[in-house]
Amino acid sequence: MLKDFEKKKREDNDALSEQLKALRARLLGQQQLLRDAGLPVIVLIEGWAAAGKGSLIKELISEIDPRFYNVVSPVIVPESQQRYPFLYQYNKALPENGKITFLDSGWMECAVQKFLRHEITKSEYRNRIRQVNEFERQLVDGGYLVLKIFLHIDKDEQFERLRSLAEAPETEWRVTEADLWQHKEYKRFRDAYEEFMEKTGDSAKWQILDGSRRKTAVRDAMKLLVKRIDSGLEEGRYVGEPYEEKFPLKKMQKLSEVDLSPSIDDEEYKAELKKLQTRLSELHNIIYRKKIPVILCYEGWDAAGKGGNIRRVAYPLDPRGFDVHPIASPLPHERNRHFLWRFWTRLPRTGHICIFDRTWYGRVMVERLEGFCCEKDWQRAYNEINEFERMLTDWGAVVLKFWIHIDQDTQLARFTDRQNTPEKQWKITDEDWRNREKWPQYEVAVDEMLQKTSTKNAPWYIIESNDKKYARIRTLKIIVKALEKACDDHFSQMMK
Amino acid sequence: MLKDFEKKKREDNDALSEQLKALRARLLGQQQLLRDAGLPVIVLIEGWAAAGKGSLIKELISEIDPRFYNVVSPVIVPESQQRYPFLYQYNKALPENGKITFLDSGWMECAVQKFLRHEITKSEYRNRIRQVNEFERQLVDGGYLVLKIFLHIDKDEQFERLRSLAEAPETEWRVTEADLWQHKEYKRFRDAYEEFMEKTGDSAKWQILDGSRRKTAVRDAMKLLVKRIDSGLEEGRYVGEPYEEKFPLKKMQKLSEVDLSPSIDDEEYKAELKKLQTRLSELHNIIYRKKIPVILCYEGWDAAGKGGNIRRVAYPLDPRGFDVHPIASPLPHERNRHFLWRFWTRLPRTGHICIFDRTWYGRVMVERLEGFCCEKDWQRAYNEINEFERMLTDWGAVVLKFWIHIDQDTQLARFTDRQNTPEKQWKITDEDWRNREKWPQYEVAVDEMLQKTSTKNAPWYIIESNDKKYARIRTLKIIVKALEKACDDHFSQMMK
Secondary structure, X not given: OHHHHHHHHHHHHHHHHHHHHHHHHHHHHHHHHHHHHOOOEEEEXXXXXXXXXXXXXXXXXXXXXXXXXXXXXXXXXXXXXXXXXOOHXXXXXXXXXXXXXXXXXXXXXXXXXXXHOOOOOHHHHHHHHHHHHHHHHHHHHOOOEEXXXXXXXXXXXXXXXXXXXXXXXXXXXXXXXXXXXXXXXXXXXXXXXXXXXXXXXXXXXXXXEEOOOHHHHHHHHHHHHHHHHHHHHHHOOOXXXXXXXXXXXXXXXXXXXXXXXXXXXXXXXXXXXXXXXXXXXXXXXXXXXXXXXXXXXXXXXXXXXXXXXXXXHHOOOXXXXXXXXXXXXXXXXXXXXXXOHXXXXXXXXXXXXXXXXXXXXXXXXXXXXXXXXXXXXXXXXXXXXXXXXXXXXXXXXXXXXXXXXXOHHHHHXXXXXXXXXXXXXXXXXXXXXXXXXXXXXXXXXXXXHHHHHOEOOOOEEEEEOXXXXXXXXXXXXXXXXXXXXXXXXXXXXXXX | OHHHHHHHHHHHXXXXXXXXXXXXXXXXXXXXXXXXXXXXXXXXXXEOOOOOHHHHHHHHHOOOOHHHEEEEOOOOOOHHHOOXXXXXXXXXXXXXXXXXXXXXXXXXXXXXXXXXXXXXXXXXXXXHHHHHHHHHXXXXXXXXXXXXXXXXXXXXXXXXXXXXXXXXXXXXXXOOHHHHHHHHOHHHHHHHHXXXXXXXXXXXXXXXXXXXXXHHHHHHHHHHHHHHHHHHHHHOOOOOOOOOOOOOEOOOOOHHHOOOOOOXXXXXXXXXXXXXXXXXXXXXXXXXXXXXXXEEEEEEOOOOOHHHHHHHHHOOOOHHXXXXXXXXXXXXXXXXXXXXXXXXXXXXXXXXXXXXXXXHHHHHOHXXXXXXXXXXXXXXXXXXXXXXXXXXXXXXXXXXXXXXXXOHHHHXXXXXXXXXXXXXXXXXXXXXXXXXXXXXXXXXXXXXXXXXXXXXXXXXXXXXXXXXXXXXXXXXXXXXXXXXXXXXXXXXXXXX
């Protein structure tokens, strides 16, 4: 009888090896199809410490050409040292179209661990679960294939594995304090994982695999991956439907109703500029020490005076504590990712100020009008952007958005001046003239954008800029006021 | 008399303001010319703590459009936590063609501080001075305009400035422990700065400015910058002459002399593969704990079997501890920088392994043969590459370079096979066929490369790959042996 048993086991094992071999061959074949179809894939492997996440990934990638994948092992930084938003590093890790990113634990582990360690409050934790849902939905809507695997082992199995790692001198260092603590708190972790998975399965389902049987787990994971890719290839790139969510909105004027006559005389301008810049410089110091991140967004008509406005804001700032990001058309590796990726990766650290000269709103202006994305994409973007900005302000950032506004006559005068002044010629291109012809279409798009995305937490300000000096003073005043408020709020929050 | 004195002072001050205004206007005009000429500029501002480096940069950038510059404030990490080579962050900060990078202190401060703090030895310090010289020469030879300014204040002035910063609650945090320590050790720092400047002025001269007179310092710095740009524009992009330096070289076979008949039978292959992979996996653990960085470089004929070879090496590695970098033609933002930039930015952290599937040697192969760089550029590259690799091995890295070698018949057979096998078709392009026609020219280039860059510290290995399995085993053996040696050496060095 024992002989039969052994024989059966050997046969099962052989069958498993055969299946694995066949799956590997299929994955090998899918690489090229994936690339041709331009489908990006994210494989998130979560699970218990010592459940075998690393070895599982090792098997999954073993046949894939390095050109088609990368493996990311995010680090969980203590909340007090966290200089970026919660989802920053996962966003940063997004694959390009046609490639696969494997994550060796990710947003679930990070959120759960910090919550159980009391590094974040219950309500922050709830917030993060919401952010994860938004993140996953945006990915799926943006055409990403998302596969989420949880590798499960029970408490006894974990004990055995941690012990055998700890007992070998070669592998002892792999058992971390966090692993041991998780083992001690096994039950609390289990409940928390369970709750997290229940609450985050809408856009991409969780798949639980038995980590105690390594080879089977590998086969099952590979099967899931092959299947996910197959169905993705069959259905073609998914484009999510626009999705409505209520955000508290500030009522905005229509551009055509804006009175562009305000101006300022030279003397007042100089005095105000000096006063405001001095104050801004002081505030930059406080912002830095209080670790408040600040994000200033500039949009506006060509030649409206964004550049000069930004320079007046940047001038009093300490160059060590701010960055200006001029946003042009995306580079190939940017275009091949989610449209928010290049902004995620440019976010400031806490305590820093960053100024975007043009922003993610390109999605609902130039990309909409030039057909660089499809209608569903830009329709969906209002909501995606509101979510993105809510995430920023939940993180503690001050987000201010300026529409630098002029009328068509003023634009024409400035274009002509640029054309005629050698040092300014680089500022004017044929594209500017072409865009000018589309003023009416842009006006419709801008009006819609202002209505739909001027949230209370990240409001738009229309800045009258026929008189550039007036515009600069007005922008500076808004920034100074908002930073003063943020510093006060920050203090009262600390006092609570 | 006092009245006259005051009048004179006022007049001087007015004159200074006028000069500044004129210089600002010139800088404004240079932006566009700089971009058109595609000249990259590096402005390094070194100097004493509280000498006003930050405010100087603030003034220099005040009129420049954010699209044309960026400011970098490198952080000096304690040597024990340093995960990258000394010059890593300065390389990372290199501007694209047509742009300016301002560095708020840089390689001098970092080297001097660490030396005076005894974080590095005298001989490491000397090494870094040599690396700085090589770095600056490579930049200048590569067409960068390099401006190095030292902002000087005397000890009394520094005392006053630190005191006034420390006494205001708003600015108190700006006075760091490092600043105070520098002040205490003023004399030692002065001697060290002086020595450093004397030893690093060959490719780009140091300019010392008087930091005690802010406005004059700004004017002088701006004058230097405007002049540097002007002469750069006038002379056109500089291309450095090839430069010979003696490196200890390993004698290499010519490709035509290589015996490609070695092969291995299937059974032996399987046994050896398993043994070597198991050993490599163990070594990866040790490497990781000993924080030894490992860089494996693959070059070879198309279809020589690089991909499969890399997969066999990568398979036993922990995915958390290695990366494979497939190198294709450079992206626009890569092409617009020094040719080594995209490799600098991909270096592994200490304890990590990185595998380059094609490398910086593209410079002396495809770039040479296709005319993507001029003759002086690729002639210079042998030396530049040897310096780069010496810097890597001085840092403690294991650097191994493999030329995966086949003959023309084998290539033809594999190309044909790829063409006829659907899953392999992505691997074969028209370019591969075109390259094949240039086999003789490539062979000349490869032979020259192997002769000139197989240094003792970073040797080439020609891997016979007509039998791919033989090639894999041979590569693995070389890697295993080198890692074993590195682990031993590391131990004996620690024991010294």
